[in-house]
Amino acid sequence: MGGLQAQMASSAELAAWARVDGVRPGELDLELWERRSLVKTWAMRGTLHLLPAAEYGLWQAALDTYDHYLKSAWLRGFKITAEERDRLLDTVREVLGGKALTRDELAEAVAEASGSQALGEKLSDSWGAYLKPASFQGSLCFGPNRGRNVTFVSPAAWIGAQPGPPPEEALAEVTRRYLGAYGPATAAEYSRWWGPRRPTQATRSFRALGDEAVEVDIEGEPHWALATQVTEMAGTAPSGAVRLLPGFDPYVIGSARDVPAILSPEHKARVHRPQGWISPVLLVDGRIEGVWSYERARGQLSLTVEPFGELASGVREAAGAEAKRLAAFFGDELALEWG
DSSP, X not given: OOOEEOSSHHHHHHHHHTTSTTOOTTHHHIIIIISOOEEEXXXXXXXXXXXXXXXXXXXXXXXXXXXXXXXXXXXXXXXXXXXXXXXXXXXXXXHOSSSOEEHHHHHHHHHHHHTOHHHHHHHHHOSSTTHHHHHHTTSOEEEEEETTEEEEEOHHHHHOOOXXXXXXXXXXXXXHHXXXXXXXXXXXXXXXXXXXXXXXXXXXXXXXXXXXXXXXEETTEEEEEEGGGHHHHHTOOOOOOEEEEOTTOHHHHHSOSSOTTTSOGXXXXXXXXXXXXXXXXXXXXXXXEEEEEEEEETTEEEEEEEESSOOOTTHHHHHHHHHHHHHHHHTOEEEEEEO
């Protein structure tokens, strides 16, 4: 995966738990704010992600291909002129350094440096609309929270960020990694995962990889995959893997939403919920077979699994082992229920 989606810090932590042995509660905070091996910023789809700090230049360069905020529709929607947008972004780059600023402090600094109170007010009035383009351009990332307030810093000052490769070269590497993680995939699926790109643009990105990417047929529909993975994919048999994945997990976000082999259509609304909410899921050999939820209180983890239907032999036992592993992560006693 490219990064951990991080609208909810708890979900990002559990997405790491699901993949990395030995991760402990609070470890992501250490990597973010003390060791600075991770960086928090707006990335794919304009959503918050934790990315490897050492690869920040790559991802930022790829995000520099975003151009939706340069178009008249975006300007009209957010009631700002092209000149104001450029002045605001230039001023954010100018005022942000190694000192972390809250949103209000950043708005005040932008107003003072630009001589425009109106530009400062735009930052105060809108949570991320005007800040996301600054992150795409490499001018801004998140610093440590100050109380309940988030802060922003310059990536160059905070993690020593260096320029990445040319944007189109960086986007090719992101495309390569996407296919490596989620292929075979359609152009529409890649377009949804990456963000504001039309499927025709996604197809061009696949073709730009040359012989590295090949078109394959899956049940009559064209998909793309890395050429080096096709033979292994075709020969892969189910292994009986059972996992509990948290809300907003990268696997669920990146995989196809309308393929019955992954998720039955009648259960889609229980996984992909309103306002972009992604439920925690029970995964059996890559297929979403249920959802789950948990609560923690007084040293006990109360976890409820709700299967979508009858489960194959051994799945409940394997899911129970996953639940025990999660309880051990928290250091809690487990109370497991099946809905």
